[in-house]
Amino acid sequence: MTDNxxxxxxxxxxxxxxxxxxxxxxxxxxxxxxTGKLLSACTPVTVTPESNEVITELExxxxxxxxxxxxxxxxxxxxxxxxxxxxxxxxxxxDGSPITETTSRxxxxxxxxxxxxxxxxxxxxxxxxxxxxxxxxxxxxxxxRKIDKPVxxxxxxxxxxRFDEKNTIFNRTIWDPNYQKMVGEAVGRIKKNPWITQETxxxxxxxxxxxxxxxxxxxxxxxxxxxxxxxxxxxDWDEPVNPTKFEVDDPQWMTDRVKEVAKxxxxxxxxxxxxxxxxxxxxxxxxxxxxxxPDSANYQxxxxxxxxxxxxxxxxxxxxxxxxxxxxxYSNMAEVTAKLAAYIRFLGYPAVPSGNDTAQNIPLAIxxxxxxxxxxxxxxxxxxxxxxxxxxxxxxxxxxxxxxxDFGALAYCKQCHACASSCPAKAxxxxxxxxxxxxxxxxxxxxQRWVVNVEKCFQFWIENEGVSCGNxxxxxxxxxxxxxxxxxx
Amino acid sequence: xxxxxxxxxxxxKRIEKPVxxxxxxxxxxRFDEKNTIFNRAKWDEDYQKQLTAARERAKKNPWVTQExxxxxxxxxxxxxxxxxxxxxxxxxxxxxxxxxxxxDWDEPVNQTKFEVDDPQWMTDRVKEVAKxxxxxxxxxxxxxxxxxxxxxxxxxxxxxxENDIKYKYAIVMGIExxxxxxxxxxxxxxxxxxxxxYSNMAEVTAKLAAYIRFLGYPAVPSGNDTAQSIPLAIxxxxxxxxxxxxxxxxxxxxxxxxxxxxxxxxxxxxxxxDFGALNYCKQCHACASSCPAKAxxxxxxxxxxxxxxxxxxxxQRWVVNVEKCYLFWQENEGLSCSNxxxxxxxxxxxxxxxxxx
Numbered sequence: 074m075t076d077n078x079x080x081x082x083x084x085x086x087x088x089x090x091x092x093x094x095x096x097x098x099x100x101x102x103x104x105x106x107x108t109g110k111l112l113s114a115c116t117p118v119t120v121t122p123e124s125n126e127v128i129t130e131l132e133x134x135x136x137x138x139x140x141x142x143x144x145x146x147x148x149x150x151x152x153x154x155x156x157x158x159x160x161x162x163x164x165x166x167x168d169g170s171p172i173t174e175t176t177s178r179x180x181x182x183x184x185x186x187x188x189x190x191x192x193x194x195x196x197x198x199x200x201x202x203x204x205x206x207x208x209x210x211x212x213x214x215x216x217x218r219k220i221d222k223p224v225x226x227x228x229x230x231x232x233x234x235r236f237d238e239k240n241t242i243f244n245r246t247i248w249d250p251n252y253q254k255m256v257g258e259a260v261g262r263i264k265k266n267p268w269i270t271q272e273t274x275x276x277x278x279x280x281x282x283x284x285x286x287x288x289x290x291x292x293x294x295x296x297x298x299x300x301x302x303x304x305x306x307x308x309d310w311d312e313p314v315n316p317t318k319f320e321v322d323d324p325q326w327m328t329d330r331v332k333e334v335a336k337x338x339x340x341x342x343x344x345x346x347x348x349x350x351x352x353x354x355x356x357x358x359x360x361x362x363x364x365x366x367p368d369s370a371n372y373q374x375x376x377x378x379x380x381x382x383x384x385x386x387x388x389x390x391x392x393x394x395x396x397x398x399x400x401x402x403y404s405n406m407a408e409v410t411a412k413l414a415a416y417i418r419f420l421g422y423p424a425v426p427s428g429n430d431t432a433q434n435i436p437l438a439i440x441x442x443x444x445x446x447x448x449x450x451x452x453x454x455x456x457x458x459x460x461x462x463x464x465x466x467x468x469x470x471x472x473x474x475x476x477x478x479d480f481g482a483l484a485y486c487k488q489c490h491a492c493a494s495s496c497p498a499k500a501x502x503x504x505x506x507x508x509x510x511x512x513x514x515x516x517x518x519x520x521q522r523w524v525v526n527v528e529k530c531f532q533f534w535i536e537n538e539g540v541s542c543g544n545x546x547x548x549x550x551x552x553x554x555x556x557x558x559x560x561x562x
Numbered sequence: 563x564x565x566x567x568x569x570x571x572x573x574x575k576r577i578e579k580p581v582x583x584x585x586x587x588x589x590x591x592r593f594d595e596k597n598t599i600f601n602r603a604k605w606d607e608d609y610q611k612q613l614t615a616a617r618e619r620a621k622k623n624p625w626v627t628q629e630x631x632x633x634x635x636x637x638x639x640x641x642x643x644x645x646x647x648x649x650x651x652x653x654x655x656x657x658x659x660x661x662x663x664x665x666d667w668d669e670p671v672n673q674t675k676f677e678v679d680d681p682q683w684m685t686d687r688v689k690e691v692a693k694x695x696x697x698x699x700x701x702x703x704x705x706x707x708x709x710x711x712x713x714x715x716x717x718x719x720x721x722x723x724e725n726d727i728k729y730k731y732a733i734v735m736g737i738e739x740x741x742x743x744x745x746x747x748x749x750x751x752x753x754x755x756x757x758x759x760y761s762n763m764a765e766v767t768a769k770l771a772a773y774i775r776f777l778g779y780p781a782v783p784s785g786n787d788t789a790q791s792i793p794l795a796i797x798x799x800x801x802x803x804x805x806x807x808x809x810x811x812x813x814x815x816x817x818x819x820x821x822x823x824x825x826x827x828x829x830x831x832x833x834x835x836d837f838g839a840l841n842y843c844k845q846c847h848a849c850a851s852s853c854p855a856k857a858x859x860x861x862x863x864x865x866x867x868x869x870x871x872x873x874x875x876x877x878q879r880w881v882v883n884v885e886k887c888y889l890f891w892q893e894n895e896g897l898s899c900s901n902x903x904x905x906x907x908x909x910x911x912x913x914x915x916x917x918x919x
Contacts, residue, residue, distance in 0.1 A: 184573040185917050195571055202568050271676045279773030283765050287644035319628045408640050416636030
């Protein structure tokens with residue numbers, strides 16, 4: 074650093090450097106030097122009893138580091154010793170019995186530790202804390218490009234008819250006798266999973282509780298879905314809209330505000346898209362009431378929210394703590410969408426919360442710029458990989474839609490088979506080229522993409538004692554909660 | 563990074579008896595929930611008159627907009643809508659007997675009992691799972707009947723009756739309120755983070771109680787109802803009592819809300835803590851100076867004198883004039899005020915330089 078100063082000065086004298094560049098470079102060096110001074114002033118210094126101050130010399134620069142001795146501190150008006158304890162000591166307990174132990178209590182701020190705000194761990198030095206933050210809470214991010222059309226739009230090879238909610242794999246277990254037979258066969262193959270115990274299942278029972286109990290108030294509803302018509306609860310579409318309308322002069326301000334408030338209510342990712350009717354189910358199907366009918370979601374925008382699933386939980390897959398990670402996110406979906414929709418309705422605009430119902434979340438999230446489609450058939454985001462759940466709020470509030478993103482997931486997935494290799498059901502493609510061939514009526518048609526055999530997938534859940542599997546989430550390198558060394562290699 | 567996400571923590575001593583136990587100077591009768599200030603607004607005619615007069619004094623606050631209030635409406639939505647399913651329930655309280663919802667005490671307990679061989683393991687596990695569900699602080703205490711309300715009073719149904727709570731333990735949880743929003747006090751965004759924490763209280767306690775019931779042990783969620791949260795939290799080792807009358811924790815100062823799950827699951831209670839808050843509060847008057855209602859003591863000695871029958875008796879402590887406090891809320895366009903939370907040096911979300919210098 075000091076070499077740089079003399080070098081720079083030499084260059085300046087010999088006219089190899091313009092005056093402007095000289096000032097620029099020296100300013101940079103001095104900024105970093107004083108930052109060093111600032112930072113070093115905070116670190117504890119070991120002092121020998123003889124000297125009160127440590128002088129550090131740095132070629133021409135001299136500065137004094139304030140020192141602290143054990144027990145020596147100064148806080149607001151008192152020095153060296155804590156204020157006198159004027160407490161009245163009682164000799165007996167309220168019931169008349171003598172007090173046996175007394176603790177001397179003095180101020181103890183001469184001793185403190187450092188706490189990481191994110192995980193509450195404590196460290197004895199700032200340096201340890203910094204190392205911890207870099208290891209645990211810092212993450213390499215890929216370059217993200219905003220693009221005008223989502224990546225999938227290049228791969229549309231035919232008409233893209235709307236999808237009937239009845240044909241999703243969860244709903245087919247309710248009405249499709251052929252698939253019910255396959256599920257029945259899977260029941261015969263159930264193997265004991267040693268990671269599934271009553272205690273780990275209790276994690277799930279607690280995690281899904283809010284969605285199950287209050288997501289909607291239909292008797293047959295057990296969570297994991299969303300709206301049931303007329304059933305009230307958090308996914309309620311019949312709430313009144315405030316008749317006093319808040320005038321939105323600046324849709325950009327409103328958009329930023331909506332994103333801020335969504336994060337305040339607990340969303341981890343937020344994006345906004347115009348509602349593309351292709352992704353709205355042509356017919357709805359409520360698996361708790363078995364009712365079906367044509368869709369009625371006539372809203373302009375979808376605010377798409379991502380809820381992170383806890384990495385420590387997800388890596389337990391296919392055990393039931395991973396399922397708890399997913400279940401907790403389901404409860405959070407209901408909580409966050411209900412709050413955001415209430416916020417917008419109070420502004421005087423229609424808004425309704427939606428979980429897995431009404432429209433397909435992954436294409437909406439891609440349109441809203443949250444991420445791309447991955448080999449495992451899930452949304453991959455630069456932040457959490459496949460490790461989030463998606464929910465949305467439909468609204469007519471004037472907003473500005475986000476652009477889709479490209480962070481290179483398609484090329485990455487073409488040469489990574491982590492999810493496919495770890496899939497116990499062999500439901501994920503090993504081929505390196507996209508395909509539009511459906512594996513069953515539960516896949517859509519008309520788009521070349523990574524196709525997942527959801528029939529096999531759900532059969533494995535049955536074999537796994539009925540506990541859901543998240544191997545394709547846990548194994549995805551983008552989902553890892555470390556600092557992603559591999560992005561640099 | 564160091565400015566925003568690193569925080570100096572004071573030395574924390576685990577002690578056998580909570581600090582307040584040295585200041586118990588007389589009998590400590592149980593408190594009637596009817597006498598809390600929010601409930602007095604429902605039935606105490608003298609106080610209702612004062613409230614009406616205060617509402618007439620209210621001045622328009624130019625910072626309170628419809629958009630700001632929308633943050634509150636969203637924040638409280640979960641508690642309001644499904645905290646319990648009583649028609650008149652508006653959130654901010656908790657259980658209503660027989661009304662279902664998240665604060666439901668009538669849920670069945672799993673018939674299959676999970677054998678707890680090692681209560682220490684169970685305790686660690688309960689703390690882990692509570693944090694997983696969203697609690698920021700967790701402590702466990704034996705349920706001291708002194709802190710359970712002698713009678714309950716439901717301010718949405720106006721029903722009251724005797725409280726007979728037989729649970730052995732209280733799992734006390736702290737939910738952090740956002741610092742950025744809290745700094746807006748007494749404006750609308752401080753309200754928003756408060757209301758959001760109220761919704762979180764319902765969500766987290768309901769989930770944790772469901773977890774324990776699935777293990778085959780009784781467990782019920784509780785917000786502000788049933789028992790006083792601050793003394794329970796002190797017993798559970800979350801923090802100490804501060805000049806502002808609130809719980810001060812080493813992590814967030816006064817900037818959290820408290821809720822609890824009552825249960826019979828075999829657990830090991832935590833010890834109370836001492837991080838020097840008492841001595842600190844004796845020479846710091848930040849909350850008292852910033853209180854617009856002058857409801858917080860300026861004196862440096864604890865007192866057991868009541869300011870009204872909304873204070874308990876028998877313990878020397880920092881006493882807050884809750885009547886004045888709540889009157890100010892009315893003057894403030896009905897918005898709650900959190901100046902005593904926002905001004906507390908322990909609540910600050912920076913790295914707390916003052917702990918070192």
